[in-house]
Amino acid sequence: MLKQSLQLKLSQKLSPQQIQLMKLIQLPTLAFEQRLKEELIENPALESGKENESTHEEDNYADEYDDFDNDRIETEDINIDEYLSDDETPEYKLQANNYSKDDEDYEAPIIAFDSFHQDLLNQLNTFILTDENRAIAEFLVGSIDDMGYIRREIQDVVDDLAFTQGIYTDEATVEKILTIVHELEPSGVGARNLQECLLLQLRHKTPTDAIELAKDIIENQFDSFTKKHYDKLLQKYGVTKDQLRNAIDEIEKLNPKPGSAYVGNSRIVEHITPDFTIKIVDGELELSLNGRNAPELHVSKDYQEMLQSYKESSKNNNAQKDAVQFIKQKLDGAKWFIDAIKQRQETLYVTMRAIVDYQEEYFMTGDETKLKPMILKDIADVIGLDISTVSRVANSKYVDTPYGTHLIKNFFSEAMVNDQGEEVSTIEIKKILQNIINDEEKSKPYPDDKLAELLKEKGYPIARRTVAKYREQLDIPVARMRKRI
Template sequence: MLKQHLQQKLLQKLSPQQIQFIKLLQVPTVALDTRIKEELEENPALEDSSLMTLDEPKGEYDDLQDDRDDFDGDKGEDTGMDEFNVDDYLQDDSTNDYSTSYNNGDDEEDKKETPIAIETTFFESLQQQLDLVPLSDQDFIIGKQIIGSLDDDGYLRRPITSMIDDLAFSQNVMVEEEDVLEMLKLIQSFDPAGIAARDLQECLTLQLKKKDANNPLIKKAIEIVEHHLDEFTRKHYDKLERAVGLNSEELKEVVAEILRLNPKPGDSNQVTTKQMQIIPDFHISNNDGVLVLTLNARNAPELRVSRSYMDMFEHYDKASQKDKKMKEAVQFVKQKLDSAKWFIDAIKQRQQTLLKTMNAIMHYQYDYFLTGDERKLRPMILKDIADKIDMDISTVSRVANSKYVQTEFGTFLLKSFFSEAIQTESGEEVSNKEVKKILEDCIGKEDKRKPLADERLTEILKEHGYNIARRTVAKYREQMNIPVARLRKEL
C-alpha cells in the first residue's frame, strides 16, 4: 500500500564556488601557475591581463572587484550567482585587488625553468656495457632479461627460476640455471660496482672484491661482510674485535671502509624525473624588531573577464530575434562569464585566507619569528589559529599542510610550527619542540663511544624540569629520525 508523507531534512551542501575555493586553497604556490593556466585554457572568457598587448585599452574591464563579502569558503552559503547581470563584469577600478606588498624583484628569476641535465640511467648504462661484450645470441638474450629484471635500486630480487620461465614463454628460449648464473656473474662485473646483487651482503661483497684484493684491510672487510654482517649492522664491535682478531683502531679503519660502500648502487646513476621545487608562499622580514608579512606575488595573478565575451553577450542580449540557437549561445556565454568571475572570486578569497591565517600564526609565534630559536615556539594546535581567525579547523589545516614561509633563518612548512603542549614541574606549558631541541643538543654533544640511552636522556630532561616518561622520550627521538643508543655508537 502506497502512502504519502512529509519529511524534513537538514542537509549541508557546498556550491560549486565553495568547492572551487577549497581546491584552490590547498594548492601550493608552485602549482598555482599550472592551475591558472588550465583554467585559462578551458575558459575563453577568462584572461590574464598581464599578457595584454600595449594597444589594448586597460582599466574598464580589469581587476574585477567583488563587492559582495558574503562569499565564505567555510560556511557553504549560496552566493546568489544564479541571477546574471552583465554590469557586474563592467566595474571600473584602477586598484588591483590582488596586489600584495611582496615585490623583491625575484619574479623573473622564479619564472625561469630549472634546467635538467640529460643523464644515462643505470639500465641504459648496463645495456651499453652488454653490447660491447662478444656473446652468443642466447647469452645476449639472457643478459637483457637479467638487466630488465633489476629493481630501481640495482638489486635482482626476481628468482632465477622465474627468469628461466620468462625466457621460455616470452622469448621461446630454453636455458638452464647454470646459463643464467653465468650471465649474472658477468653483469655483476659491470659498473656501477655491486649491481645485480641479490641481497645486501652480496652487494657489499661485490664492491669490496673490485678493490685491491691484496690489501689486508679489504680482506678483513670482506670477512666481516661475508661472515659477521649481523654483528656489524647491530654495531656489536666488541664481538667483531674478537671474531676477526683486530684491535679497536684496526676495526675502526675496516668499518670506515665498509661504510664507504653504496648499499643501493642503482640509485647512484638513476635520473630523477621529479624535482621537488619549494617556492615560499609567504615572506617574513624583521624590520628593526617589527615583523612584516608579505604574500608571494604569484598568489595574486592579474586575471580579468574577457572584453570580447562581454561584447558578445551584449550583442546577443540586444538582438531583436532570439531563436533556440540564439538562446543557447546566450546561455553558453553566460556560463563562461560566470565561471570566470567565480574563479577570480576564488583566487581573491584564497589570497585573503592565506594572509589571514599566516598573520595569526606569525603573531602567535612572534618571539620565534624574531629570533629563530625553536625553544621560543609556543604550544599551538589548529584550533588555536581557527579560533583567532574565526574559520573552520579544516581551512587552517589546508593552509598549514601545503604552504611554506621564508624567514631570515630558513624556509619552513607551516605545519612544522604546530606542536603539543608539555607541562613543566613549575606548571608552565611549553612546546614539545623545546623538549626535542634539548634532546637533539644532548645527543649531538654525547660521547659517540658511549651514547646516551633513553633512560639517561629522561633523567637529563627531568633535571631541566621536564617530567617526561621514557617512552615519550623514545617517541620524540624516533620522530627526529635518531636511532637508539646502540646504533649511534662509534669506535
C-alpha cells in the same frame, strides 16, 4: 497502510562554489598555476594580463586584507549587469606589489639522459659474449630494480628465461653471467642482498689492510657487524680498536643503494616553491605572499559587449536565448573565479600572518626550542575561520624563512607541562632530546630509560615509552644501533 507526513529539516550543505574555493585554498603555488591555466583555457570570458594600457596603483597586501571579513564570495548575489561597468580599473583586478622578475616563469632547456638500465646495457656492449649469454645478461639487467638490486631467486630467472625468451639454461650458467653484470658501474649493481652489494664494492677498491679486514667482516661476520657487536669482532680478529674502526669507516663509505646514485636515472626531482616568504627587516618580521599566487585577471570586454548586444537585440528566438545563457554562464564563472582567487589570497595571507605573530619568537631567532605549543584551533580562533580551512593552508604550503624552507604544518605541535607547570611544545622537547643524543658518548649511547631520566633532570618529566616515540619520530635508531667503536 500508507501514511504521508510533512517534516521540516534544517541542514547545511556546501555549494559547488564553496567546495571549489576550498580546493583552491588547498593548492600550493605550482598546482595553483596549473589550475589557473586550465581555467583560462576552459573559460574564454576570463583573460589574463592588464585590462588596459593605463597603470593601476598597486596596493600592499596588508592594506587589502584590512576588510577581509567584509569581502566574502556570495555566488547567489552575482548580477550579470556588474560586468557591464565602464570602470577602467575594476575592483576585482588583482595585482601584488611583491611580484618580481624572479617570480617569472623560466623554461629550462630539455636535457636527455640515458636511463639507468640503458646505461647498463651500453656497458654490456664492451664485453665479448655469445648471443645466448648476451640475452641472459640483458635479462638480468632488466631484472635490476631502481635501487640497483636483483631481488629474484636465480631459479626464477632460469624459469622466466625459458618461458619468455625461449632460452633453456641452468642456474650455474646464470650465476656465471651474473658475475659479468657485477662488473658494471656503479659498483655493487646487480647484488641480491645488502651483504653482497657491500662486498662487491669492497672488491672493487684498492686492497689495503683496512679494506681486507672490512671484506672479511662483511663476508664472514656480517651478523655481528650489523648488530654492532664490536667486542666480538675485536676478539675474533685480534685487532686493535683503531684497526677495527678503520675497517668500519671503509664500510660506512659504501653506497647501500647503488642504483640511486646514478645521475641519469629517470626519477623526477621535485623542487619546492615556497608560497610565503618571511624576512627580518629593521628588527620586524615582514611576510609576503609569493607573487605567482596573485595573477592579473579580468573579465573579457568582448564577452561583455556580446552580452550587451544580445540584450539590445530585437530578436528573441531560441538560438538567441541559448547564446545569452552561454555568455552569462561564462561571465558568471569568470567573475566567481576572480573573486575566489582574491579570497584565496586573503585566506592564505591572514592565516600565515596569524602563525607568524603566534610564533614570533621562533621566526626572530630560528631556535626551535622557542616554538610555542600551537594547534589548528589556536589559529582558527584568531582569524575567525574554520579549523578545516587552517588545515588546508598548513598541510600543503611552504614558507621561506631566514633559517630555511619549511612546511607550515611542522610549526604546529601539542603542549606538554614541564616541572614548572608551564606549557611547552613537543617540538621543543624533541629538539632537546636530539641535542642530548648528539652529545652522548658514541661508544656508550644512552638507552631510552636513561634519556627519560636526563629529560626529567632538565625539567621535562616524560615516560620512557614517550621518549621512544619521539626518538622514532626523529628517525633516531635505538642505543645499540647508535653505538660506535
